[in-house]
Amino acid sequence: MSVDESTVRRVAKLARIAVEDHEVAKLKGELDAILAFVEELSELDVDGVEPMTGVTPVSIRLREDAVTDGENAERVLQNAPAREGDFFVVPKVVE
Amino acid sequence: MNAPSRVPASSKLIPGATGDWEVVIGMEIHAQVTSEAKLFSGSSTGFGAPPNSHVSLVDAAMPGMLPVLNHECVRQAIRSGLAINAQINLVSTFDRKNYFYPDLPQGYQISQYKSPIVGEGEVTVDLGEGESIVVGVERIHLEQDAGKSIHDQDPKLSFVDLNRSGVALMEIVSKPDLRSSEEAKAYVTKLRTILRYIGACDGDMDKGNLRADVNVSVRKPGAPLGTRCEIKNVNSIRFIGQAIEIEARRQIEILEDGGTIDQETRLFDPSKGETRSMRSKEEAHDYRYFPDPDLLPLKIAQAEVDELRAALPELPDAKKTRFIADYGVTPYDAMVLTLERESADFFEAVAKHGDPKLAANWTINELFGRLNKQGLAIEASPVSAAQLGGLISLVSEGVISGKIAKDLFEILWTEGGDPRELVESRGLRQVTDVGAIEKVCDEVIAANPEKVAQAKAKPTLIGWFVGQVMKASGGKANPQAVNDLLKRKLEI
Numbered sequence: 189m190s191v192d193e194s195t196v197r198r199v200a201k202l203a204r205i206a207v208e209d210h211e212v213a214k215l216k217g218e219l220d221a222i223l224a225f226v227e228e229l230s231e232l233d234v235d236g237v238e239p240m241t242g243v244t245p246v247s248i249r250l251r252e253d254a255v256t257d258g259e260n261a262e263r264v265l266q267n268a269p270a271r272e273g274d275f276f277v278v279p280k281v282v283e
Numbered sequence: 284m285n286a287p288s289r290v291p292a293s294s295k296l297i298p299g300a301t302g303d304w305e306v307v308i309g310m311e312i313h314a315q316v317t318s319e320a321k322l323f324s325g326s327s328t329g330f331g332a333p334p335n336s337h338v339s340l341v342d343a344a345m346p347g348m349l350p351v352l353n354h355e356c357v358r359q360a361i362r363s364g365l366a367i368n369a370q371i372n373l374v375s376t377f378d379r380k381n382y383f384y385p386d387l388p389q390g391y392q393i394s395q396y397k398s399p400i401v402g403e404g405e406v407t408v409d410l411g412e413g414e415s416i417v418v419g420v421e422r423i424h425l426e427q428d429a430g431k432s433i434h435d436q437d438p439k440l441s442f443v444d445l446n447r448s449g450v451a452l453m454e455i456v457s458k459p460d461l462r463s464s465e466e467a468k469a470y471v472t473k474l475r476t477i478l479r480y481i482g483a484c485d486g487d488m489d490k491g492n493l494r495a496d497v498n499v500s501v502r503k504p505g506a507p508l509g510t511r512c513e514i515k516n517v518n519s520i521r522f523i524g525q526a527i528e529i530e531a532r533r534q535i536e537i538l539e540d541g542g543t544i545d546q547e548t549r550l551f552d553p554s555k556g557e558t559r560s561m562r563s564k565e566e567a568h569d570y571r572y573f574p575d576p577d578l579l580p581l582k583i584a585q586a587e588v589d590e591l592r593a594a595l596p597e598l599p600d601a602k603k604t605r606f607i608a609d610y611g612v613t614p615y616d617a618m619v620l621t622l623e624r625e626s627a628d629f630f631e632a633v634a635k636h637g638d639p640k641l642a643a644n645w646t647i648n649e650l651f652g653r654l655n656k657q658g659l660a661i662e663a664s665p666v667s668a669a670q671l672g673g674l675i676s677l678v679s680e681g682v683i684s685g686k687i688a689k690d691l692f693e694i695l696w697t698e699g700g701d702p703r704e705l706v707e708s709r710g711l712r713q714v715t716d717v718g719a720i721e722k723v724c725d726e727v728i729a730a731n732p733e734k735v736a737q738a739k740a741k742p743t744l745i746g747w748f749v750g751q752v753m754k755a756s757g758g759k760a761n762p763q764a765v766n767d768l769l770k771r772k773l774e775i
Contacts (some may be wrong), residue, residue: 206384219532241376241580248579253319253355257339258326264338264445274334274573275433275442278385281439282434 195215242270290686295463295550296504299535304501305533308507309459313452314476314484315492316359322427322451323350323393330490334444343451344388350576356451357581357589359483360400360425360533365592366481367420367474369404373585375424376758377578385443392456396572399424401580405476407600408607409618418470419458453484459498459508464527468520471495476599480624499530501538509534509542514551514558526551530558556649564624572699602627610639619647626651627662629668636672637679646677649692666695673702682706684713714760717768718754723760724750724768727751729747735773743773 191199196216200207236267261274270277291488293335296303318328324341343346348619364371401423430448455474461467475493478484486493495518500511514530517523529551534549549558551707591677597605599621604629606617620630620643629650634642651670654664674691677683683691691717694705706712714720727748728735738744745766 198569202381202571204657241574242508249351250354250357251320251325251351254325255320255352256325256329257320257341258337259339259698261333261335261734264335264340264343267336270440272436272442274336275444276335276385277437277440277442278432279435280434280439281385281432 189223190217191223292304295466296529296686297501297535298462300539303504304531304535305461305502305504306462306464306527307459307502307511308463308500308527309425309511310457310461310467310470311496312471313428313494313496314363314455314456314474314478314486316425316451317482317484318353318355318359318451320353321449322353322356322425324449326449328450330448334442335446337446338448338630341446342388344390350393350575350580351497352578353451356401356425357400357583357588358613359451360423360453361583361588361591362457362481362482362595363478364401364423365595366405366483366598367406367479369420369423370402371583372397372398372400373583373588373741374580375400375583376580376731377425377574377575379437379575380426380572384429384432385441386432386445386448387599388430388445391425391585392429393575393578394510394572395424396427397574398580406470406473408466408473408631410466410469411615413614416460416466418460418466418609420454421458423453423455426452436721445607459500459694464524464531467497467527468524470518471523473599475775476622480596480599486506488519491518495523497526497530499527499534500544500580501531501534507537508548512544512546512558513548515561517549517551522553523553525556526558531629531738596624599713606630608633610643612640612643616643616647619651623661629661629664632668633672637676641675641678642672645692647669649689653675653696664691664695665699670695670699670702677706681761682713683711684758684760684762687713690758710757710759712759714756717764720760720764723752723755724748724772727755728772738773738775745773745775 193212193216195208195220196212200215201218264278265271265274268276293303296305298304301629313693316322321342322325322338323475326339326342328338330335339349340550361371374399377393380389380394381391399422403422405419405671406418406420407415408418409580412514424460428450430443430445432443434441436442457470461470475484475486478493485491485541494516497514497517498511498747499514500509500669502509510724512530512534515524517526532551536543539602545560550561551558561765568592588725602621603614603617606612606620607614610617612620619625626646630646636642649667650664651661654661659665660725671692674695677689677691678685691702691705691711694700697704731748732750734744734747738748748769749765752769753760753762756765
C-alpha cells in the first residue's frame with residue numbers, strides 16, 4: 189500500500205501541519221515506508237481473534253459523579269496566547 | 284440505511300409540479316446528560332457560570348491530562364437505552380473523532396463510533412386522533428460536548444469559553460422512519476418526555492441541552508431514497524418543523540427543475556426562513572476515527588443493567604395506558620396528563636379526592652390552562668394538588684356548584700387556604716334547601732308578571748328565570764333544583 193502526493197497534502201492539511209511543496213515527495217516516501225512496515229501485520233490470520241485492547245488485565249476506571257475540579261480560570265488561562273477577561277481569544281472563526 | 288417500508292398517508296405528501304413527493308427524515312438528537320460533573324473530568328456541568336470557571340486541565344486538554352469516565356453518565360445512557368427498549372451493549376468502546384476548531388481544545392472529540400453503549404431501540408410516537416407510529420432508534424452513544432465560541436464581541440476575534448467543553452452528551456440516532464415535519468416534531472417531543480421522566484436529560488432546549496441534526500431527503504412515493512442534506516443544530520421543536528418544510532421544498536424545486544441534490548451540511552436560518560450550505564464544514568467531515576488509547580473498553584455487568592431496569596420509573600406509555608384503564612380518562616387527556624411526570628403525579632394526587640374525570644378536567648382545563656397563561660411550571664403552581672382535590676370533592680359532593688367552584692379556584696390561586704374552610708367562611712355553600720330556593724323563585728316570579736305570561740307561550744324563557752334566581756342567590760342555588768322548581772311553578 190502506498191499513498192499519492194495529493195493524499196500527503198490532504199493528510200497534512202487535516203492535521204494542520206504546514207508542508208512545503210519540496211517536502212511532499214520526501215514525506216510520501218516516509219509514509220510509504222511506514223505503511224509497508226505495518227502492512228506486514230496483514231500476513232497474520234486473525235479471524236475470530238478478539239482485538240487486544242491492553243496488555244494488563246485491568247478494566248476501565250470509573251469516577252463517582254462529584255465536582256472535584258475546576259473553578260480556577262486563572263490556571264486554565266495562564267498559557268493562553270491571548271485573552272480578554274476570562275475568555276480565550278483566537279482569530280475570528282465564523283461560518 | 285435500510286429502505287423504509289412505511290407507506291405514508293397521502294395527506295403527508297407534499298404536492299409538486301410533477302406530482303406528490305414524500306419527505307424522508309432521520310434525526311440525530313444531542314441530549315445533555317444530567318450529571319454533576321463532566322464525562323471525563325471532575326469539573327461542574329452547571330449552566331451560566333463565569334467564562335472558563337467550570338474547566339479543569341482535562342477539559343482544557345493540557346498535555347498529559349487523562350480522561351476518567353464518569354460512572355453516572357454511563358448509568359444515564361443505560362437508563363435511556365432501557366427506556367426505549369433498546370439493546371444495551373455490555374462492552375462498548377471510545378473513539379477519537381478528529382477535527383480542528385477553537386472550542387475543541389483536544390483537537391478531537393471523544394465519542395463512540397464503532398461500538399456504542401446502546402444499540403437498536405424504538406419510540407412509539409402519538410400523532411393524535413388515535414394514530415401512532417413506531418420510530419426506530421439506530422443507536423445511542425456517549426460523547427463530549429465542545430466549548431462555546433462567541434463571534435460578536437470583536438470584528439477580528441472570536442472569544443472561547445470552555446465551560447461546556449467535556450460535558451456529557453448522548454447522541455440518539457433515529458432511523459429514517461419519519462415522513463413529515465409533524466412526525467418529526469412529535470418524535471422529538473416524545474423522546475424529550477421520556478428522557479425527562481427518567482431524569483437522564485432535562486430537555487431544556489433554550490439552554491441548548493437538547494438539539495437536533497435533521498437529515499432530510501425527498502422522493503416520489505415508493506421510489507428509492509433520495510440524496511439527503513443534514514441540517515445542523517436546530518434548537519427548538521418549532522424550528523425543527525420549519526427547517527424540514529423549507530428544506531423539503533428547496534429539494535423538490537431543484538429536482539423538478541431537472542437538478543440534483545448535493546449531499547451536504549446546511550444551516551437553518553429562522554430569521555430568513557431558509558437553509559443554506561455550510562460548505563466550509565465539508566472537509567472537516569474526514570474525521571479519521573480511531574480507538575482512544577487513553578480509554579479501555581467499557582464493560583458493564585448485566586447485574587447493573589438489571590438493577591437500573593428495576594429502578595426505572597413508570598414510563599409515559601405505560602402511565603398513559605394505566606390512566607385510560609384506571610381513571611377512565613380519554614386517550615387525549617391521558618396524553619396531556621402524562622407529558623410531564625410531575626403533571627401526571629399532580630393529577631393522581633388530585634384524583635384521589637374524587638371523580639377522576641372531574642379531576643382530569645380541572646387539572647387540564649383550569650390548572651394547566653392557568654399555568655400556561657402565566658408561564659409557570661407545575662412545581663410552581665400556587666394551587667396544590669391537595670387544594671384542587673379538595674375543590675373537586677366539594678363539587679362531587681354537591682356542596683358547591685361548578686360556577687362557584689371557579690370562584691373558589693380563583694381564591695385558592697390568589698389567596699390560598701383550605702377549600703372546605705373557605706366555602707364555610709365565605710358562605711359559598713350551594714343552597715339545596717328547597718324552601719330557601721323556593722322563596723327566591725317566588726320573589727322572581729312575583730316581580731316579573733309579563734315574563735311569566737311570555738314564558739307560558741315560549742318555554743325556553745325558563746333560562747332567563749334560572750339566571751335571575753341564580754343571580755339573586757349569589758350563584759349558590761343548585762341550578763338543577765332551581766330548574767325543577769321553576770318548571771313546576773310556571774307550569775311549563
